[in-house]
Amino acid sequence: MEGLLAWLKEPVVGKVIFAKNCSLSIRSKVLVQVAGSHGKELEFVQVNSSPRTSIQGKGYGEGDLICQALSKSEVLRASSEFIKVTGKLFMPDAAIVFTGAGDGEFFDVGRNVGKVFPTRQFLGPVYRSPILGSVMSAARKCHVPWEWIAAVPSGWIDTRCYRCEIGLYRESLLDSHKRVQDALGYTLENAIFDDLQESEPIRRIMSAPIIVGVSGTLGTKTGSFSEDIRREASDLTDRLLSN
Numbered sequence: 001m002e003g004l005l006a007w008l009k010e011p012v013v014g015k016v017i018f019a020k021n022c023s024l025s026i027r028s029k030v031l032v033q034v035a036g037s038h039g040k041e042l043e044f045v046q047v048n049s050s051p052r053t054s055i056q057g058k059g060y061g062e063g064d065l066i067c068q069a070l071s072k073s074e075v076l077r078a079s080s081e082f083i084k085v086t087g088k089l090f091m092p093d094a095a096i097v098f099t100g101a102g103d104g105e106f107f108d109v110g111r112n113v114g115k116v117f118p119t120r121q122f123l124g125p126v127y128r129s130p131i132l133g134s135v136m137s138a139a140r141k142c143h144v145p146w147e148w149i150a151a152v153p154s155g156w157i158d159t160r161c162y163r164c165e166i167g168l169y170r171e172s173l174l175d176s177h178k179r180v181q182d183a184l185g186y187t188l189e190n191a192i193f194d195d196l197q198e199s200e201p202i203r204r205i206m207s208a209p210i211i212v213g214v215s216g217t218l219g220t221k222t223g224s225f226s227e228d229i230r231r232e233a234s235d236l237t238d239r240l241l242s243n
Helices: 002-008 028-037 058-072 118-122 130-141 166-173 188-195 227-241
Strands: 015-020 041-046 081-085 104-111 155-165 203-205
Touching: 002 015, 002 028, 002 227, 015 028, 015 058, 028 041, 028 227, 041 058, 058 166, 058 188, 081 166, 104 188, 155 166, 155 188, 166 188
Parallel strands: 015 041, 104 203
Antiparallel strands: 081 155, 104 155
16 A cells, blocks of 8 residues: 555645455545545546466456456546556656656666577567467477477566556557466566557657565565555555455
């Protein structure tokens, strides 16, 4: 909850969509009330967890969550763009970093320049197809060596936080998650990188973002929240889970 509270305290933030895909029951009205006490509008969106997440990886679940949120959220339906943030994280310089330039602003982590097993050099196009990617996954289950068939990503986009116009997302990124094969090294970060290659009107940010919180994917922690926010977050969690 620390990340959410930090965003609610951010002056430039007006509306927050809290999308949840786990089955744990919470008192969503408490979230709306807390947001209101900070002068913000919060929309709670419950989405369904896809069984394919356990097969294809965490990135599939993330993309599926956004896809469902776009279809269910009244706030998004009335908006032209959004800033996506992983739930536990806060980006203190978002108001400065995201300038509104182009149809989207993404942190470009970089291109792949490493050496790989010879056969894998020809697999780039394979992982750009959901069907062929599934064939590679099936081949791995049949004990084909990982180093023969694993993906060779073109590059990475940092998916923890980005700004995107809804039109661009629907046109270029709505199905990116369907190609994710985490176990074979083709993540959502790689799929989005590939799908943005043809998107000229976007702004690529080459410097690493300052992000506070614990990454759900890596389990790494950067920076720390204030004692006040940690205390408020603990209290909020108790209120959300109480009957």
